[in-house]
Amino acid sequence: MTDIDGTSPPYLRNRYAIAGIGETTYQRGYAPGEEHTTRSLATWAVGNAMADAGITAADVDGMLSYSGNDSTFSPFVAGDLGIRLNFYMDCFGGGSSTEALIGIAMGVIEAGMCDTVAVFRSMNGFSQVRIGGTGARAAAPVSGDALHGRAYGWGSAGQMFAPTFMRHMYEYGTTPEQVAHVKVAHSKHASNNPKAFYNQRVTVDDVVSSRMVCKPLHLLDCCVETDNATCVIVTSAERARDMRQPLVTIRSVVGRCSKPRLDMHYQHGPITRVAGYYAKDILWPNAGVGPDEIDITGSYDAFTFTTMLQLEEYGFCAKGEGGGYVSSGIIELGGARPNNTSGGHLCEGYTHGMSMVIENVRQLRHDIDDSCPAGPDGRRVHTYDYAEGGCRQVRNPELTANLGWAMPATGSALVMQKGW
Amino acid sequence: MSTMPQGTHLGMPVSIDDLDLENLAYFRSCAEGVFRLQRGRRSGLLRYPPTTACPWTGDREYDWVEVEPRGAVYSYAEVHHAIQPSFREHTPYLVLLVELDTQRGEPSEHEALRIIGNLVTADGELAPPEVVAQVGIGTRVRMVFNPASDEIAIPQWTIDETAEQPVPWRYPE
Numbered sequence: 001m002t003d004i005d006g007t008s009p010p011y012l013r014n015r016y017a018i019a020g021i022g023e024t025t026y027q028r029g030y031a032p033g034e035e036h037t038t039r040s041l042a043t044w045a046v047g048n049a050m051a052d053a054g055i056t057a058a059d060v061d062g063m064l065s066y067s068g069n070d071s072t073f074s075p076f077v078a079g080d081l082g083i084r085l086n087f088y089m090d091c092f093g094g095g096s097s098t099e100a101l102i103g104i105a106m107g108v109i110e111a112g113m114c115d116t117v118a119v120f121r122s123m124n125g126f127s128q129v130r131i132g133g134t135g136a137r138a139a140a141p142v143s144g145d146a147l148h149g150r151a152y153g154w155g156s157a158g159q160m161f162a163p164t165f166m167r168h169m170y171e172y173g174t175t176p177e178q179v180a181h182v183k184v185a186h187s188k189h190a191s192n193n194p195k196a197f198y199n200q201r202v203t204v205d206d207v208v209s210s211r212m213v214c215k216p217l218h219l220l221d222c223c224v225e226t227d228n229a230t231c232v233i234v235t236s237a238e239r240a241r242d243m244r245q246p247l248v249t250i251r252s253v254v255g256r257c258s259k260p261r262l263d264m265h266y267q268h269g270p271i272t273r274v275a276g277y278y279a280k281d282i283l284w285p286n287a288g289v290g291p292d293e294i295d296i297t298g299s300y301d302a303f304t305f306t307t308m309l310q311l312e313e314y315g316f317c318a319k320g321e322g323g324g325y326v327s328s329g330i331i332e333l334g335g336a337r338p339n340n341t342s343g344g345h346l347c348e349g350y351t352h353g354m355s356m357v358i359e360n361v362r363q364l365r366h367d368i369d370d371s372c373p374a375g376p377d378g379r380r381v382h383t384y385d386y387a388e389g390g391c392r393q394v395r396n397p398e399l400t401a402n403l404g405w406a407m408p409a410t411g412s413a414l415v416m417q418k419g420w
Numbered sequence: 421m422s423t424m425p426q427g428t429h430l431g432m433p434v435s436i437d438d439l440d441l442e443n444l445a446y447f448r449s450c451a452e453g454v455f456r457l458q459r460g461r462r463s464g465l466l467r468y469p470p471t472t473a474c475p476w477t478g479d480r481e482y483d484w485v486e487v488e489p490r491g492a493v494y495s496y497a498e499v500h501h502a503i504q505p506s507f508r509e510h511t512p513y514l515v516l517l518v519e520l521d522t523q524r525g526e527p528s529e530h531e532a533l534r535i536i537g538n539l540v541t542a543d544g545e546l547a548p549p550e551v552v553a554q555v556g557i558g559t560r561v562r563m564v565f566n567p568a569s570d571e572i573a574i575p576q577w578t579i580d581e582t583a584e585q586p587v588p589w590r591y592p593e
Contacts (some may be wrong), residue, residue: 138504141433144440147447148469151429151574152538153499153507154515162497163517170495170557170589215498215512215591264469266517269530271495 011286014249014420016106017240019116020053020233021358022046026197026226026349028126035127039072041229042122043080049118049231050081054244057082060233062117064105065090066097066352070129071122086114093256094131095300096404097121098232098353099412100255105234115235121354122229130225131350132156148264157302157407158214158222164408165216165305168272171320174308176216178323180207182304182339183220183346185332190343192333192370192392197226198347201388207304221304223345230354232361237420246365251399251415252287254279258410265409272320275411276313276403283314283401287415291315294415295397296363297337298356300405301344307331310403310411311339333386333394341368341392353404357414360400364418368393427569430506430546434568442470445484450565450573455489457533458482466523468533476527487522487533489563490580493555493588494519494534510546514539516577518561537577540564544576555579556588 022045030036036044042065050060060083063074067090074088087108091097098121105117125131133140133155142150149155168174184204190196202220210219237249257279261268284290291314299307299314304326312322316337325331331339342348342359349355362368370392372380382393397418404412425444426435436443442458446469449456457466460474461481473480497515502508520533539547539555544566547555555561560583565573579585 132503134503139432141435142429143435144437144443145469147434147436147443147574148536150504151432151434152515152536153502153504153513154497154536156503159497159499159503159515162515163495166497166591167495167557169591176592212498212500212512214500261475263471266494266534266536267468267475267531269532271517271534 010288012106012110013251013286013288014417015237016109016234016250017237018232018248018250018357018361018416019235019240019243019245020049020055021361022049022052022231023355023358024228026195026228028197028224028226030127030227036227037072038070038122038124038229039076039080041124041227042072042077042120045122045229045231046077046118046120047081049233052245053233055116060116060118061086062105062108062114063088064101064117064119066093066101066121067123068092068094077120087117094352094406095302096256096353096406096410096412098357099253099402099404099414102232102234102250102414103253103255106250106253109234109236116239117234118231119234120229120231121352123352124227125225125350127227132158158217161303161305161408162214162217163266164271164274164309165303168305168309169216171272172323174323176208177204178327179221179304179308180204181327182301182307182331183207186301186340186344186346188386189333189338189341189392190347191388192386192390193343193348194371195369196343196348197224198343217303223302223350224347226349228349228351230351230358232354232357246367247419248361248364249417249420251289251417252283254282254413256406256410256412257282259408262409271408274309274313274408276310276413279411279413280314283413283415289399289415291401294337294399294401296341296360296394296400297331297339298360298400298402299339300353300356300403301340301346302405304346306405307339310405314401314403314413333392338394341394357402360402360416363394363397364400364416366393366396425569425571427572429566429568429574432504432506434572436572442472446470447572449484450575451567451571453565455487455563455575456484457487459485465527466533468535487520489520489575491518491520491535491561493517493557493559493561495557498552498591512549512552513546514552514555516561518577535575537563537575540566540576540578542578551579556590558586558588560585
């Protein structure tokens with residue numbers, strides 16, 4: 001399947017690294033007295049990422065964040081942690097921002113603007129601002145361009161994406177049961193992830209018999225909105241080599257690559273086509289590898305369908321065969337190319353993509369935080385027994401691919417490698 | 421001082437800023453009972469929704485042109501869990517993506533004018549469940565207008581009773 005010229009221009013291939021990763025807990029709501037603002041969550045996650053990298057406030061001089069007017073800003077987080085910034089930017093955006101901002105971080109470091117960038121996303125996605133526009137915002141007046149959307153009760157992500165999902169079923173014969181396997185696989189992974197919010201395994205029948213939210217999406221086809229912050233620290237591979245963790249480098253990055261007419265992409269078909277159709281032609285040549293060489297995928301699972309659509313568009317299977325691919329066992333731990341081994345947004349928690357990059361960094365470090373026992377050196381000894389409650393480390397992965405999703409018309413992607 | 425046109429649609433306050441000439445013209449035309457789209461002067465192509473330039477040429481000059489508002493359902497969402505209060509008593513409701521007969525497959529194979537709207541009855545009420553259950557990909561529909569005020573009407577879709585109807589494709593039950 002792979003048709004990649006390994007001698008193609010490598011740009012900054014393997015020159016930059018993810019040197020630190022940090023998370024908070026994944027929760028839906030807080031116990032009294034244990035609440036957090038998004039500022040508090042962000043400080044917690046960025047601090048964890050610095051500790052993970054083995055660096056201090058003096059070693060971080062850049063900061064990037066993304067939000068949809070639902071979060072805190074870099075100056076507060078840097079100030080709280082005693083970080084003096086040479087660069088910061090707080091960007092508008094949700095899903096697919098993670099990979100794009102990692103690329104921006106590489107660019108600003110390459111330009112000499114700073115040395116080390118903490119990229120964070122902090123959200124009270126359950127307790128404060130829910131993505132679907134629920135609560136007080138549900139009754140907000142409808143004005144201007146929104147008259148072509150919310151005036152029709154067409155505004156949440158599931159409602160907006162449903163015509164793409166439905167048309168895929170119509171054109172390719174994709175079935176609800178095939179797509180449900182994405183949730184089944186991710187729930188298996190989450191059952192081996194002690195920090196996952198939902199860690200019970202589910203069956204195809206559980207998914208297709210759960211209540212219908214917006215056809216073709218059942219409740220269990222949709223991700224879980226949670227309260228959390230996440231952070232990755234980007235720096236040069238040279239610097240990262242001297243930090244605490246095994247080196248994980250970036251081979252290729254694509255940011256917010258889009259279809260034509262992204263204002264209303266349904267005008268420019270095929271509507272079953274998603275942005276990966278365009279992004280793959282940047283991702284694979286710059287990485288110098290193709291889908292066949294990838295050991296683990298992180299295809300964004302806002303919905304079961306989004307995982308499937310991106311895997312086929314990036315060439316892990318032929319267009320239209322995503323239903324067969326995701327229901328074949330390939331995407332499960334123990335399969336040929338597991339997807340979202342943390343349980344992803346469907347099970348672990350909703351982070352707008354950052355947690356899926358964090359998980360793949362852990363996989364490439366060979367240091368997954370499952371329940372495997374620690375050896376004499378304090379590091380876990382992985383068993384590769386993927387039974388419930390067991391291991392979720394993939395055996396010696398070398399390459400991962402994250403496929404970030406904002407909407408059918410926009411996506412980002414990232415190929416990471418163990419070492420350099 | 422704003423003279424922003426305002427109205428009420430399904431109990432929701434709706435408005436258009438008086439700076440927003442494109443949306444004002446679009447919805448005012450709907451209030452007159454005529455469906456008009458912008459046609460770029462350079463490209464001669466119609467476009468939806470209203471935009472500030474021609475997506476094919478970048479041309480900012482255009483004319484509003486009356487368009488026959490008939491077509492077939494291209495895809496849809498069937499909402500069972502409404503988020504907005506105005507829709508809660510109407511579930512399940514359909515959001516239809518309707519491909520117009522006009523300019524279908526132009527200027528390239530997969531392009532078309534695909535217009536969003538709810539499935540409504542001929543008199544503009546959100547369709548009841550037994551009507552929702554009849555409609556799917558392929559259903560022929562025509563436009564009706566829901567007045568929100570004297571100046572704003574929301575275009576909607578109803579089953580075209582004059583058309584020969586194919587057996588529509590629906591989500592498998």
